[in-house]
Amino acid sequence: MGDQVLQETTVEAPAPLKKKTRITQKTVIDIILTVVLSLGAVIMLLPFFWMVLATLKPHTEIYTTFFPEEWTLQGYVNMWDDCNRLMEGGIIRGFGNSILTTVPVVAIQIFVSAFAAYAFAKLRFFGKNIVFLIMLGTMMIPFAVIMLPQAWLYGQMNLTNGPLAVMIPKFFGSITTVFFLRQFFYSIPDSITEAARLDGAGYTKTFISILLPLVMPAIATQAILSFIGNWNDFLGPLLFIGDDDWLTLPLLVNRLSGSGGSTREIPSVLAASLLSLVPIIIVFAAFQKKIIGSIVFSAVKG
Amino acid sequence: MKKTKIVAVAAATLMAATAVGALAGCGGDPAYTISVFLLANNHESKFYDSYFEHLEEEFAAEGLNYEIKASYEQEANYYDKLDTMITRDEAPDIFYVRPNELLQYQASIVSLQSYLDGEGKDIIEVDKVNQMALDMYRFNPTTGVLGNPSDEIYAFPKDLSTQQLGYNKTLLSKFEKEIKDAGLELPWEKDFTKGTYTWEQYKQMCTVIANSSNKGQTEYACDVPSIEVLSHSFKDAQNDGSLIDLSGGRANGKVTSIAEGTPLQKAIKYQAELVDCGAANYKGATYANFTAGRVCFYGLIGSWEVADYNDHLGAGNWGVMPWPTVSGGTDWEGVITSAGYVVSKSCVNNAENPAKGDIAKRIAISFMSSYAQNLLVKEEQISLPLLTDMASSYRDPANDTIYSPSTRGYFLDVVSGSHGFTPAEYSTYDSVWLNELDSALELVWNEGKGAALAKYNSTDWNTVQTRMQEQYDRTKSN
Amino acid sequence: MEKIIEQEAVGTPPMSTEAQPIAPAKKPQNNTLSHALQRQENVIGWLYISPMVIGILVFTAIPLIMSIMAMFYNWNGLDSLFESEAVGFKWFESIFGGLDSERYWHAMTNTLIFAIQLPICLVLGFFLAVAMNRDMHGVQAFRVIYYLPGVMSIVAVSIVWQNLFTYGGTLDQLYYSMGGTGDSLHLLDSDFGVAFTVNLLLVWKGVGYSTLMFIAGLQSVSTDQIEAAKIDGANSWTILMKITLPALYPTIFYLFVTGLMGALQMFNEPFILLGGYGTGDNGMTVVSFVYFYKGEKNLGLASVGAWVLAFFIFIITAIQMYVDKRKREAE
Structure with missing residues (x-):
């Protein structure tokens, strides 16, 4: 964005020589940055790369070599077999369960949270700040202490057959999402809301037609994060899903791993983890464009 | 944009629901179910699955329409999940505990004594069962005392196991010359019926190995021997080396003294010396390294890992030996560990499920039957035999092709009572008090070669003991 | 439309009745809206946050309260909290200078x-x-x-x-x-x-x-x-x-x-x-x-x-x- 402006400016610059220098300067910086980012990327990726290779090794080689001396798919075969043994339907069912407990949750959660964030940011109503503080407060209690009381509560509410205990509470919104979106709503000038109000739009219409598109980058970001968070959620499903038919992928991966120290299950565990990553990467790639694309801010203001 | 998102969400949900629904659709007519929740690694869960299938067939043959729904978790998550299930009143019908957990879970379990005396007699042969295993699970709810043979039994044992001293034959052979030069015998050439190694000899042997090790190969002589084994080994007339004295009942439990000259103090000092001279490499001598063949002497976690060791090391390349003693006599001792099955309080015969309680108890007790024991010991090789007739066949060298290792007799020596003791934490409500000691010990070992002894000398063990006592006192009334 | 502007004009600065300013208004409108508008905003505001509030009240409030109460009991998590022994400030004393304080503050x-x-x-x-x-x-x-x-x-x-x-x-x-x-x-x-x-x-x-x-x-x-x-x-x-x-x-x-x-x-x-x-x-x-x-x-x-x-x-x-x-x- 800013770089485009740069080029525009140089057109107005007095000497064409300057234009050449400026372009080169941008390219030079680009190259340096790409190199630096690539080095960093190697660090970020190295453990992941090791993980991929480890799924293709026999289990005796796990800690002794980096590249497999013997390439094998035994890890994947074991994963398939073990998953089928652990749960009806094996890893496919695990995928299904994960999708079921993630997709609807994320969609509804974002929907609900966006409304709440809008209200906290743009509307004035009685008790607003106190409620927000209380909501924030609930984030400050470590899960460990409410774990057992929550288990008791879910038991009383009969939610623990199947995955409902993990899904239903999340339908009511997520505080992190609200907090984050609230920040974005704040950064929209009040003049826009006013303009809409003057045009006769009600609260809901203002929200949906005008403000929501403006915070699309934020919503897309939260959608990704919420998806990833729920997809990888381990402790909640572990404790609150009572039925072994409803294991999500993280639970399956956990069940696959053997007793501490033995390397036998490591290839299959890592294989399952790898497969679990695939949807995340897909979602990430798909939503990424939404984060950048959409509406340039200044256009609305004029 | 929102519309397409909603459509996409609906489609995904529909897909997932269909997939799930299709899978859930299969199943026969509803049988009575018994829910079982156990701590098991992959080996053990395979055993359980096949055993439960067998039981279901047995039930079917008798005209009982029962289905066993079993679920397993590993150590790290088992208790979290179990506690959650109990808190929300959905305790599994049968679950898995260790002896001291009878204290913690006492409100959720029932006495199995009447079943043992009654119908249980038809399922198993009670006289053939190792009495020590049964006694471990005897419990008095009023006084909170565990292990008294005259109390009622609250769990049926799954197994007895020991943390025995293992060695790597292949690795030790590499150091044969050095060991013999130091005037010591190799474990597989030593006649333990005449006497064990002394602790000094053991230290010597490990030092020799550690000094000869090629640094790049990172061979580790030994792990730090268990503090309880050492403490019992250094016992004297006044103090038998137990870490806690419960002779006055739980309300008067006394943590053993660490004063100068007591068995525990000598034990701690020995550990420090072992680390100090480099004989014990507490960081390097891990389970992973032992199975990878890099550790000479290792306190085996339990006899259920035999199959694993065979896999990794090869059946003839490792063995088991008696723990060393102070004077080289034959009074060596090892720790006995155990786990058992309890039936939850909510699992009772009721109108809906008329034999629920009985069937659950039957399942729990059946692990002591010959069939189950055969499966566990012979086929899966993850357990020591609980039945006395099986024990003699297990020990018989003629059966070396079936059971391993060839030195397995020492496992049995421990659990048959003459060479074993139960750990202190099996009789106390929690092990936080023991943690105090473990933390202090770790700080000493962490100093490593050349510095551990100094750390030992500078630690105030009296404070450690006071804190241990305070932590124990806190749980006296639990 | 006229009506709305009139109502706003009563309590609001003149700016809002003018044509749109190019720069955003510096002062936020935190002066009062008219009663009707405020009431409407109250309702809408609470309506929008109601799912979250309900969610918290139903799923988090009770566990939170139980965990607060647990601080004063000797609860093992399994039996009923209310049947456990009440110990007052015992755990507080332990953490602030008692048996567990070293471990806690180290943590x-x-x-x-x-x-x-x-x-x-x-x-x-x-x-x-x-x-x-x-x-x-x-x-x-x-x-x-x-x-x-x-x-x-x-x-x-x-x-x-x-x-x-x-x-x-x-x-x-x-x-x-x-x-x-x-x-x-x-x-x-x-x-x-x-x-x-x-x-x-x-x-x-x-x-x-x-x-x-x-x-x-x-x-x-x-x-x-x-x-x-x-x-x-x-x-x-x-x-x-x-x-x-x-x-x-x-x-x-x-x-x-x-x-x-x-x-x-x-x-x-x-x-x-x-x-x-x-x-x-x-x-x-x-x-x-x-x-x-x-x-x-x-x-x-x-x-x-x-x-x-x-x-x-x-x-x-x-x-x-x-x-x-x-x-x-x-x-």
């Missing part, structure tokens, strides 16, 4: 030490985001790559990192092959080593998240001001520091507040790196302490430990929110 110190990664993540994330926001080849790939460590499963991460740093692990092997003479690098043996490695792990895992947030934030930074600055001859660095950075304040604030809350409640990473609580409990954080005592069936102590932490977090967050409010009012 608190560890927690703070492991929170060093937060500012590092923020700073690093900011620069990475700026770099990845440029019109270059492969930025999209970089975004995924940098975020990947944050989404790998815990099991996989623990296997990899334990193997890396453990005694005789990959880094040690490297050390041997380069001629190292000791028996190990002893990376996890010293307190400093543990602090360093845990923070390293956390930065590796966490920087992607900050970067992503900043990228989202950058999308909303107005280009008008940047244009104006460029025309005035400002160089890229100045623009970055004087315009972009302040414009990202909402994102920074959000990251810092939630990041601090998260960092103070962390317990998993040290555990998976050390395979336990570390020598002398140097890997035990406050929440590890809570889980530890929960596992030992002492929920009273665990609850006190958790609520003391929550109290600190609350104070810190309240201060942050107050600062934020003042800042927004000043604008």
Whole structure:
């Protein structure tokens, strides 16, 4: 964005020589940055790369070599077999369960949270700040202490057959999402809301037609994060899903791993983890464009 | 944009629901179910699955329409999940505990004594069962005392196991010359019926190995021997080396003294010396390294890992030996560990499920039957035999092709009572008090070669003991 | 339409009846709306937040209350809380100068030490985001790559990192092959080593998240001001520091507040790196302490430990929110 402006400016610059220098300067910086980012990327990726290779090794080689001396798919075969043994339907069912407990949750959660964030940011109503503080407060209690009381509560509410205990509470919104979106709503000038109000739009219409598109980058970001968070959620499903038919992928991966120290299950565990990553990467790639694309801010203001 | 998102969400949900629904659709007519929740690694869960299938067939043959729904978790998550299930009143019908957990879970379990005396007699042969295993699970709810043979039994044992001293034959052979030069015998050439190694000899042997090790190969002589084994080994007339004295009942439990000259103090000092001279490499001598063949002497976690060791090391390349003693006599001792099955309080015969309680108890007790024991010991090789007739066949060298290792007799020596003791934490409500000691010990070992002894000398063990006592006192009334 | 304007005109500054101003109104309209409008806004406001409020009341309030009560009982988590023995302030005394105080405050110190990664993540994330926001080849790939460590499963991460740093692990092997003479690098043996490695792990895992947030934030930074600055001859660095950075304040604030809350409640990473609580409990954080005592069936102590932490977090967050409010009012 800013770089485009740069080029525009140089057109107005007095000497064409300057234009050449400026372009080169941008390219030079680009190259340096790409190199630096690539080095960093190697660090970020190295453990992941090791993980991929480890799924293709026999289990005796796990800690002794980096590249497999013997390439094998035994890890994947074991994963398939073990998953089928652990749960009806094996890893496919695990995928299904994960999708079921993630997709609807994320969609509804974002929907609900966006409304709440809008209200906290743009509307004035009685008790607003106190409620927000209380909501924030609930984030400050470590899960460990409410774990057992929550288990008791879910038991009383009969939610623990199947995955409902993990899904239903999340339908009511997520505080992190609200907090984050609230920040974005704040950064929209009040003049826009006013303009809409003057045009006769009600609260809901203002929200949906005008403000929501403006915070699309934020919503897309939260959608990704919420998806990833729920997809990888381990402790909640572990404790609150009572039925072994409803294991999500993280639970399956956990069940696959053997007793501490033995390397036998490591290839299959890592294989399952790898497969679990695939949807995340897909979602990430798909939503990424939404984060950048959409509406340039200044256009609305004029 | 929102519309397409909603459509996409609906489609995904529909897909997932269909997939799930299709899978859930299969199943026969509803049988009575018994829910079982156990701590098991992959080996053990395979055993359980096949055993439960067998039981279901047995039930079917008798005209009982029962289905066993079993679920397993590993150590790290088992208790979290179990506690959650109990808190929300959905305790599994049968679950898995260790002896001291009878204290913690006492409100959720029932006495199995009447079943043992009654119908249980038809399922198993009670006289053939190792009495020590049964006694471990005897419990008095009023006084909170565990292990008294005259109390009622609250769990049926799954197994007895020991943390025995293992060695790597292949690795030790590499150091044969050095060991013999130091005037010591190799474990597989030593006649333990005449006497064990002394602790000094053991230290010597490990030092020799550690000094000869090629640094790049990172061979580790030994792990730090268990503090309880050492403490019992250094016992004297006044103090038998137990870490806690419960002779006055739980309300008067006394943590053993660490004063100068007591068995525990000598034990701690020995550990420090072992680390100090480099004989014990507490960081390097891990389970992973032992199975990878890099550790000479290792306190085996339990006899259920035999199959694993065979896999990794090869059946003839490792063995088991008696723990060393102070004077080289034959009074060596090892720790006995155990786990058992309890039936939850909510699992009772009721109108809906008329034999629920009985069937659950039957399942729990059946692990002591010959069939189950055969499966566990012979086929899966993850357990020591609980039945006395099986024990003699297990020990018989003629059966070396079936059971391993060839030195397995020492496992049995421990659990048959003459060479074993139960750990202190099996009789106390929690092990936080023991943690105090473990933390202090770790700080000493962490100093490593050349510095551990100094750390030992500078630690105030009296404070450690006071804190241990305070932590124990806190749980006296639990 | 006329009516609405009239009503607004009664209590509002003249600005709103004029044509749209080019620059945003400096003063927010925090003077009063008319009663009817205010009532309407009250209703709508509460309507919009009602799902969240209901969710909290139903699913969180009762467990919270139970955990508060648990602080005064000797509850093992299994039996009914109300049938347990009431012990008053016993656990409080234990944590503040009693039997468990050493362990608890040591855990608190560890927690703070492991929170060093937060500012590092923020700073690093900011620069990475700026770099990845440029019109270059492969930025999209970089975004995924940098975020990947944050989404790998815990099991996989623990296997990899334990193997890396453990005694005789990959880094040690490297050390041997380069001629190292000791028996190990002893990376996890010293307190400093543990602090360093845990923070390293956390930065590796966490920087992607900050970067992503900043990228989202950058999308909303107005280009008008940047244009104006460029025309005035400002160089890229100045623009970055004087315009972009302040414009990202909402994102920074959000990251810092939630990041601090998260960092103070962390317990998993040290555990998976050390395979336990570390020598002398140097890997035990406050929440590890809570889980530890929960596992030992002492929920009273665990609850006190958790609520003391929550109290600190609350104070810190309240201060942050107050600062934020003042800042927004000043604008």
